[in-house]
Amino acid sequence: MAPSPAASLSLSDVDGKRELRLAGRLDSYSIAGVWPDARAALDAAPNVPVLIDTSRVEYCDGGGIAMLVDLLRQPRPPEAQVSVVGLKPQFQTLLDQFDPVAMRAPPKEHEERLHTVAEIGRAALIVGRDMRVQVAFIGETSSALWFAITHPHRIRWKDVWYTCEQVGVNALPIVALISFLLGIILAFQSAVPMKQFGAEIFVADLVGLSILRSGAAFAAEIGTMKVNEELNALTTMGLDPVRFLVVTRIIAALLMMPLLCIFADLIGILGGALTMISFNIPISAFLHEVDSLVDVKDLLAGLAKAPVFAILIAGIGCLRGLQTQTGASAVGISATRAVVSAIILLVVVDGIYAFVYYLLDI
Amino acid sequence: MPAEPIIRVEHFTAGYEGNVLMRDINFTVNRGEVFVILGGSGSGKSTLMKHMIGLYEPMAGAVYIDGDDIVTSEGDARRAILKKIGVMYQSGALFGSMTLLENVRLPLEEYTSLDDDAIDLVAQMKLKLVGLDAFSGHMPSEISGGMQKRAAIARAMALDPTILFLDEPSAGLDPITSAELDLLILRLARSLHITFVIVTHELASIYAVADRVIMLDKRTKGIIAEGDPKVLRDTSDNPWVRQFFRREAAPDTIAETA
Ligand SMILES: Nc1ncnc2c1ncn2[C@@H]1O[C@H](COP(=O)(O)OP(=O)(O)OP(=O)(O)O)[C@@H](O)[C@H]1O
Numbered sequence: 001m002a003p004s005p006a007a008s009l010s011l012s013d014v015d016g017k018r019e020l021r022l023a024g025r026l027d028s029y030s031i032a033g034v035w036p037d038a039r040a041a042l043d044a045a046p047n048v049p050v051l052i053d054t055s056r057v058e059y060c061d062g063g064g065i066a067m068l069v070d071l072l073r074q075p076r077p078p079e080a081q082v083s084v085v086g087l088k089p090q091f092q093t094l095l096d097q098f099d100p101v102a103m104r105a106p107p108k109e110h111e112e113r114l115h116t117v118a119e120i121g122r123a124a125l126i127v128g129r130d131m132r133v134q135v136a137f138i139g140e141t142s143s144a145l146w147f148a149i150t151h152p153h154r155i156r157w158k159d160v161w162y163t164c165e166q167v168g169v170n171a172l173p174i175v176a177l178i179s180f181l182l183g184i185i186l187a188f189q190s191a192v193p194m195k196q197f198g199a200e201i202f203v204a205d206l207v208g209l210s211i212l213r214s215g216a217a218f219a220a221e222i223g224t225m226k227v228n229e230e231l232n233a234l235t236t237m238g239l240d241p242v243r244f245l246v247v248t249r250i251i252a253a254l255l256m257m258p259l260l261c262i263f264a265d266l267i268g269i270l271g272g273a274l275t276m277i278s279f280n281i282p283i284s285a286f287l288h289e290v291d292s293l294v295d296v297k298d299l300l301a302g303l304a305k306a307p308v309f310a311i312l313i314a315g316i317g318c319l320r321g322l323q324t325q326t327g328a329s330a331v332g333i334s335a336t337r338a339v340v341s342a343i344i345l346l347v348v349v350d351g352i353y354a355f356v357y358y359l360l361d362i
Numbered sequence: 363m364p365a366e367p368i369i370r371v372e373h374f375t376a377g378y379e380g381n382v383l384m385r386d387i388n389f390t391v392n393r394g395e396v397f398v399i400l401g402g403s404g405s406g407k408s409t410l411m412k413h414m415i416g417l418y419e420p421m422a423g424a425v426y427i428d429g430d431d432i433v434t435s436e437g438d439a440r441r442a443i444l445k446k447i448g449v450m451y452q453s454g455a456l457f458g459s460m461t462l463l464e465n466v467r468l469p470l471e472e473y474t475s476l477d478d479d480a481i482d483l484v485a486q487m488k489l490k491l492v493g494l495d496a497f498s499g500h501m502p503s504e505i506s507g508g509m510q511k512r513a514a515i516a517r518a519m520a521l522d523p524t525i526l527f528l529d530e531p532s533a534g535l536d537p538i539t540s541a542e543l544d545l546l547i548l549r550l551a552r553s554l555h556i557t558f559v560i561v562t563h564e565l566a567s568i569y570a571v572a573d574r575v576i577m578l579d580k581r582t583k584g585i586i587a588e589g590d591p592k593v594l595r596d597t598s599d600n601p602w603v604r605q606f607f608r609r610e611a612a613p614d615t616i617a618e619t620a
């Protein structure tokens with residue numbers, strides 16, 4: 001195969017005019033060799049007219065046309081316009097399909113170059129807007145939850161049970177694994193009184209972390225429904241997506257979270273008991289010790305967190321799902337945002353609980 | 363029967379984020395007629411339909427359904443309007459976690475006090491109308507795109523609404539199924555006086571069912587043709603409209619290639 005004549009570029013300045021002569025074959029591969037130089041030649045002469053002579057171009061495909069359009073579309077003062085001459089008619093018709101001005105790249109957003117203060121202000125605005133949306137969402141959800149509680153027969157229980165299975169049953173293995181290991185670790189350290197460690201209070205946190213993925217799943221499910229117009233379909237049936245999708249999920253999480261906590265408690269004790277047995281300590285002695293170290297108050301303090309965490313994780317997951325934008329990556333973004341927001345909220349609420357428990361001396 | 367408007371769109375302007383798609387358009391849809399919205403891809407047909415069913419608020423103007431302003435309606439008044447309409451979205455928008463039967467059952471469960479068996483029967487009959495009675499237990503992901511569209515039509519018809527909005531119902535259907543769908547539309551329109559607002563590109567289908575069409579245009583952001591499609595084909599003095607009905611490339615594309 002004969003080597004295809006490569007593209008070439010030469011340059012001359014005459015009578016206050018710049019002339020670029022392109023020659024050879026302008027195809028998608030060869031243009032890489034001349035495009036940057038041609039652009040540079042244009043940029044170096046911003047105030048004089050530029051003539052691009054293409055009479056010796058033998059072949060010009062879509063790539064070559066793109067390069068010409070690129071050279072033509074650069075914004076320049078009226079007295080320094082760029083023009084293409086001599087292009088063979090069959091290539092000229094290809095070029096004529098495009099209006100170079102319409103192909104102009106949209107002006108770059110100068111967001112990065114914002115002043116630091118302005119940047120902070122903007123960020124605060126965004127946070128503020130997000131907060132407002134969240135408050136509105138809390139309002140809507142609360143009223144929908146209240147409606148559900150006062151009209152329990154209107155709840156779509158089938159959906160609730162289905163979600164319970166998702167949130168509860170499917171979380172059992174991971175919750176079991178973590179609490180079992182934690183039980184073993186605590187037993188090894190049984191010199192440290194469990195009470196000091198306050199393990200019970202953190203069971204809810206642990207379970208909360210393990211069902212974060214449910215929150216992400218909610219965001220993804222609802223997000224997919226939004227992208228697929230299923231939310232629109234609900235709305236035009238006169239059905240409220242919050243009542244339909246959010247309330248069922250929050251109720252399911254509310255029902256499952258305390259159960260998961262108790263389950264985690266039991267598995268944790270089991271892990272501790274097995275450790276003790278391997279040290280030949282009678283199980284009754286271990287249970288007695290657990291009984292004397294952990295009182296019901298601790299258990300309840302831990303359980304008291306469960307419903308709040310459940311509402312937070314499920315609620316934020318649903319909110320992020322409802323906020324899903326259009327586009328292929330939107331659902332993934334929503335799921336990620338759900339997890340991040342849920343973790344932040346967990347930490348904040350945990351802090352509040354710690355403070356309250358401290359005041360109450362629990 | 364004298365023409366009685368059931369939908370009125372008045373001084374209506376809509377678009378997205380400052381990008382106006384149509385400006386100050388006016389038209390009415392009469393009760394019992396099959397009304398078709400035409401226009402090039404991206405001209406805003408789906409957008410117009412979504413505004414007509416109250417999903418979005420227009421930038422200006424109003425949409426009246428059976429005399430009620432759907433844009434400003436709220437609460438029970440809005441639900442009352444929505445009960446009169448059924449919608450099939452361009453994407454089908456079936457609920458992915460439910461079977462076809464459950465999809466069709468949902469509006470019935472929510473709005474009627476029929477017992478379970480009755481709801482099943484009604485839902486099955488709707489699926490039968492669109493030829494999907496054998497697939498009632500399938501999930502949307504288990505059937506083809508054309509079947510999803512038909513299932514979505516069945517769901518839109520669940521409550522026997524007086525107005526059915528269909529966004530490209532025959533896209534992706536084979537000619538025979540498509541013709542059957544046309545027959546179904548005509549039957550419902552003629553026998554039950556159901557009003558249809560249909561977005562479609564299928565010329566055969568337009569000639570078969572449409573009483574009246576409007577054609578949207580991106581450039582002028584307005585309606586460039588309105589009336590009986592066969593009459594428009596033969597008499598319109600707008601080159602775009604003529605080209606559309608004769609299925610030819612647009613005038614300026616032809617000039618370029620010549
Ligand atoms: N949610 C949205 N946000 C922003 N722009 C949108 C949105 N939906 C549609 N658009 C834009 O509005 C224009 C019209 O879209 P629309 O879906 O109404 O067109 P259409 O006439 O139905 O086209 P098609 O025949 O391809 O379905 C398009 O340019 C599209 O990019």
Ligand SMILES: [Mg+2]
Binds near residue numbers: 409452
């Ligand atoms: Mg569309």
